[in-house]
Amino acid sequence: xxxxxxxxGPLSVPEGAIVSLNCTYSNSAxxxxxxxxxxxxxxxxxxxxxxxxxxxxxxxxxxxxxKSSKYISLFIRDSQPSDSATYLCASSEEAAGNKLxxxxxxxxxxxx
Amino acid sequence: xxxxxxxxxxxxxxxxxxxxxxxxxISGHATLYWYQQILGQGPKLLIQFQNNGVVDDSxxxxxxxxAERLKGVDSTLKIQPAKLEDSAVYLCASSLGDLTGxxxxxxxxGTRLTVT
Numbered sequence: 001x002x003x004x005x006x007x008x009g010p011l012s013v014p015e016g017a018i019v020s021l022n023c024t025y026s027n028s029a030x031x032x033x034x035x036x037x038x039x040x041x042x043x044x045x046x047x048x049x050x051x052x053x054x055x056x057x058x059x060x061x062x063x064x065x066x067k068s069s070k071y072i073s074l075f076i077r078d079s080q081p082s083d084s085a086t087y088l089c090a091s092s093e094e095a096a097g098n099k100l101x102x103x104x105x106x107x108x109x110x111x112x
Numbered sequence: 113x114x115x116x117x118x119x120x121x122x123x124x125x126x127x128x129x130x131x132x133x134x135x136x137x138i139s140g141h142a143t144l145y146w147y148q149q150i151l152g153q154g155p156k157l158l159i160q161f162q163n164n165g166v167v168d169d170s171x172x173x174x175x176x177x178x179a180e181r182l183k184g185v186d187s188t189l190k191i192q193p194a195k196l197e198d199s200a201v202y203l204c205a206s207s208l209g210d211l212t213g214x215x216x217x218x219x220x221x222g223t224r225l226t227v228t
Contacts, residue, residue: 008152043116043203043219044155088154098143098207098215099168102154 003027004091006103015112019076023089023103026070030091030101033065035074038086038105047074047087079110114138116220118204124226130192133223135204137185143167143209144181145217146189149201161187162210194227201225 004025013019021035032051036044050056053067064073072089086107090100117136125131137144142163147155158177160168163184172179176195181187191198201224205217 004154006154041221041224043205043221045219046216090154095213095215098209099160100155100157100217102156104152104154 001026002104003101004089004103006089006106008104008106010107010109012109012111013079015079015081015110017079017110019074019079019083019108019110021074021076021087021089021106021108023072024070025072025091025101027091027093027101028070029093032092032095033063033072034090034092034100035061035063036088036090036102038088040085044088076108081110081112084108084110116204116206116218118202118220118223120223121221122224122226124228125194127196127227128193130190131194131225132188132190133202133204133225135187135189135220137187137204137206138218141206141208141218142184143207143215144187145205145207146179146187147203147205149203149222151200155203158189191225194225196227199225199227 006023034049035047038044048058050065056063060077062075086105088105089103144161146158149155158172159179161181164181179189201222203222205219207217208214
């Protein structure tokens with residue numbers, strides 16, 4: 001069993017819809033939870049991170065973590081074609097961003 | 113601010129050949145990471161450097177992979193000999209690291225390796 005699991009998609013939505021992405025993890029020691037966006041033939045870029053359980057909002061993006069169920073979510077409101085990318089969740093036991101364990105990524109396609 | 117630079121961007125080699133990848137991190141970043149990303153999968157950490165010392169190389173196949181970071185700046189990752197299953201994108205990332213406690217990683221564009 002992989003430590004961080006994601007549905008690979010692809011997830012296709014019309015422009016303006018809400019994109020809902022999820023990950024599950026198995027390592028109870030994970031404390032930091034990150035979401036990265038990766039465009040084709042580019043490196044991942046950090047979208048946002050949360051510490052422990054709770055919600056965090058940044059513009060059109062909302063991240064949620066439920067440690068009791070080991071469930072991580074990312075919501076993208078008012079989706080745009082430019083949001084078409086692969087979204088990777090990642091977790092770490094230590095300081096945010098260090099020693100990351102990535103999920104496999106979910107490919108998202110936002111159609112105009 | 114210049115980002116993480118990697119070269120070459122693409123490389124095609126035959127199995128059993130050797131190959132090397134180069135990474136130049138963001139200036140001032142003490143921590144450098146090499147990841148392997150197989151098509152359809154997330155990045156897997158191969159090795160992490162803090163300055164020129166190795167912090168974690170637990171997932172590096174040491175019988176064929178080696179990496180160094182001379183003078184705590186640029187880094188090279190080498191594969192010798194390559195196998196078909198090494199076909200992947202090799203990503204380099206850097207972060208400020210231990211000095212500041214800021215581990216936000218900035219990724220380079222990657223080197224796409226095809227082993228035939």
